Amino acid sequence: MRIVITGASGQLGSELKDLLLYNTVYECYFLDRKQLPLDQIQIIQQILGMYQPDLIIHAGAYTAVDKAETDQVTTNLVNNLACEEIAQYCRVHNTKLIAISTDYVFDGSSASPLTEYATTNPINVYGQTKLAGELAIQKWHPEAIIIRTSWVYSSYGKNFVKTMCRLMTERDEVNVISDQIGSPTYAKDLALVILKVLDSVEWKAGIYHYSNEGEISWYDFAVAIRDFRSFDCEVRSIPTSAYPTPARRPMYSLLDKSKIRSTFGIQVPNWKVSLGTMLTEEFKDK
Template identity: 55%
Template sequence: MKKILVTGANGQLGSELNVLSMNYPNYQWIFADRTKVTLDNLDLLNTQLESIQPNIILNCGAYTAVDKAEAEKELAFTINNLAVELIAKYASENNVKLIHISTDYVFDGSSAIALNEEAPTNPINVYGESKLAGEIACLNNCPDSIIIRTSWVYSKFGNNFVKTIQRLMQERESINVVNDQIGSPTYAADLAQAMIDILESSNWVPGIYNYSNEGEISWYEFALSIKEFGGYNCNVGGIPSSSYPTPAKRPEFSLLDKKKIKAIYNLNIPNYKDSLRKMFI
């Protein structure tokens, strides 16, 4: 029986994989939080991997505090780059299948069309820089790995935009949400299923893939959909990013082109509204 190690077990994606793992008893699942797989301590990390001896690694663990990363660059790079490099080396040396999760924040947001896997990268914040460095380290050290770039991840688990907006809409009569950042949300349960579908496929094609739900929207439009499904009475206003300054700049346009992953793995990717509705059921 193949042993699957899932890092970042308590995060959104790790939690959704944990739910889905019940449907796949043909694998031995190991869900590792930061005590079992310590991404910020590389010496310990190597020892932990050798102790677990997985056949497959789903690397969902990451430093994801986008604004905090501006002040914690070293920590962000340790987790998002150096730990990935170590995991990739381990995977390569031990014939371990590796799926590593990356982000749309590797792009600068200047595109006007959906970004495919060959689009030029140019991150505009520390988080994006650290994740791009992790992608490069992953492919350099384990050319047989699969990297999945995703965007705007949400889930019923963890902290995310959907849960924040739900809370604010219950607390306030009106809120403002930026309307000039364009992309598509990703329901973590859908991405988790896509990762398992890749594992279950007999077709392992290394390289970079994009995955998000279908649709092209702003955060403001996303908030309107949350209002609709939640039945909230809160008024929602759209504002430019300049009216909501944050320590880290965000790409204005980071819509991901999913043609490659759909073609190679025959995935049926749901529209963002259909997946958002599922979360509310």
């Protein structure tokens, strides 16, 4: 099977590359923004045609949530219109598609874990464009698999865990929001889930949710990082109102993983276990 992975230099793309680069089962092509510029939608299908993939793992996205509020055109090109081009290519060429989406398609007003059937209502440009991309994929290629995830981190790239590690070595105290609730996702765990889906006997299209197990706040996450690394730093709890950002964030975005567990036999690690695994690795500054 020939596989194209988009967003190859991102957190998930980098973890997929680590797992797939030297495998002997799949013929993989890892395309970053230079090889597949998702904001240049007029050439996306032409580039994909050069590789003639049997399956595309679409991990590329515009993920600068605050910047997206002012860079709306580019955000829509990458998160929405590029998805449409990829889905159209897959439909015409009978190519399988796994696309990654986000908890930001929800407004954060729920009080219980969000299933795949929960009402979507994004409250920022990033979430709006990601939902539009989901709808485009479902319109043009309903046989696709869409995996929504949340709070992604990795030893690659920029993310909350690496930022906290840096700040806690530089400062005596850090302020972290305590009233946004969800669960983090270790990108390597998500990459392993994708491989599990690839290896499954039956392709079962649809939307699925995946994050690590557990329910925490960003404050809880920061405290765990500090304690694991034994940083001498006070973590102070603050409300969202004390840290205004250009883009609003969902206050509650805990994802229900029942569907992906039962459909593909996925074992979901607890967030603290996965955090410990990541923090024992060497950080890669990609």
